[in-house]
Amino acid sequence: MEIKQLQHFSRIAEIGNLTRAASVLGLTQAALSRQVAQLEAELGTELFRRNGRGLVLTDAGQRLLDHVPLILRQIALAERAVRGSVGPVQGALVLGLPPSLARTVVVPLIDAFREHLPEVTLRTVDGLSAHLVELVGTGKLDCSVVYNQPPSDVAELRLLADEELYLVSGPLIEHAGKALPRSLTLTDVATLPLVTAGTTNAVHAALATAMAALGLKPQVAHEIENLTAILDLVRKGYGCAVIPLSGVHPCIGDPKLRLHRIRKPLLRCSLSVATPVRALNDSLIGQGTSLVRDVVRQQLVQFHADVEKAIDA
Incomplete structure (x- = not known):
């Protein structure tokens, strides 16, 4: 062959x-x-x-x-190993992203790769975190950013950041006969109808675990994996959604969506970078993931400032 x-x-x-x-x-x-x-x-x-x-x-x-x-990945690894550190890193990096990040960080990532790694072509694939880890393990992805994943035998996981979760509601949703306040407790959230991405979704799992610790359960009205469809249902009043900061940021300024903090307790999901086992000596993956980490962290800091300002406006 x-x-x-x-x-x-x-x-x-x-x-x-x-x-x-x-x-x-x-x-x-x-x-x-x-x-x-x-x-x-x-x-x-x-x-x-x-x-x-x-x-x-x-x-x-x-x-x-x-x-x-x-097979193709191993060949590419061998070629890069032979070239060693001679000349700038080059090749194609295939990066997996969860849907919320895929909507918000792809353009900043491409800008950063064009500036810092101009001979690297970045290709992104979005999907659920557990599936993205599997794809890294099988060599179909070079690396991936994932939410709340346990240790894996097929991929190295390195903590990137903690991303805060927020509630997004539509204009028809009320609590105790009043408009929802800017900040809600987790007990408040447990009384609201929720549109979620399903029980296999890492964000939903984090929400359900936090509620279970208080003896509560999410009131799931609809399950749908697509983030755009979730927000469409929220706009029409079918329920609220608990989504990560990176997914909330594009909602700023939408007249049919309202943003809310979740407090007591504060909800976060851990973000990690998954890379193939024993890929640390590969210059493309090493430099590529380092740049991904820097860009995602910078974006999250900016997103948090923007969202908090929007909630208080």
Whole structure:
């Protein structure tokens, strides 16, 4: 197997159509088809089968695809190790982000990479924290920022910061017949209908754990993983949402959303950076994650100042 074959195989699997994949890769369809045939002949099995909409992986093809990111990552690691510290760090860094951060820090991150690591291409993927850790472990991500994750056998976790949680409400939500105050206790929050991302979400888990310590339970009205959809439901009065500071910041100035502190107790989620085990000597991952840490910390400090000012306005 050749590296190019694996890269092209992975792209075909992603796109699901040979013609479109050939166009993306800058190859003729015939040339790409020959590559697939050669790879299948070498492995002695079919990797794709045709259906009415294009190509789908066979079971053997899926098993190969599961290994490709790790293979390509190990090759990239070897190439960077051979080059050592000669010249500026270069390559592609694939970074995982939880949805709230993905909405707010991608542009500052790209700006920072362009200034400090101009020969590194940053690509971001968003998802739930537990899944992002798994993707780091399988080599599909180079690193990830994650919420409240336990120690892992597949990834190194290093604490980045604590991020405060806030309540976001809509115009129709009241407490004891009055508009919600700027600051609420956790007991107050337990009386409100909540729109959450589900029990597997790290933020919801932190909320439920804190409430359980007081003998309380969240009153979940709706569960939906997408943060944009959660806020849409809050705007329409279906409930409130407890979300991290980075997710609250874009809500500033929205006339249909109100922001509230949660006190007694103060709720926080820990943010960590997940990297592959034994990746500390890799210059791309090392310098890339260092820059990610700096940018995220700076953004959180600014977000906190902005949100607190908005609540008090």
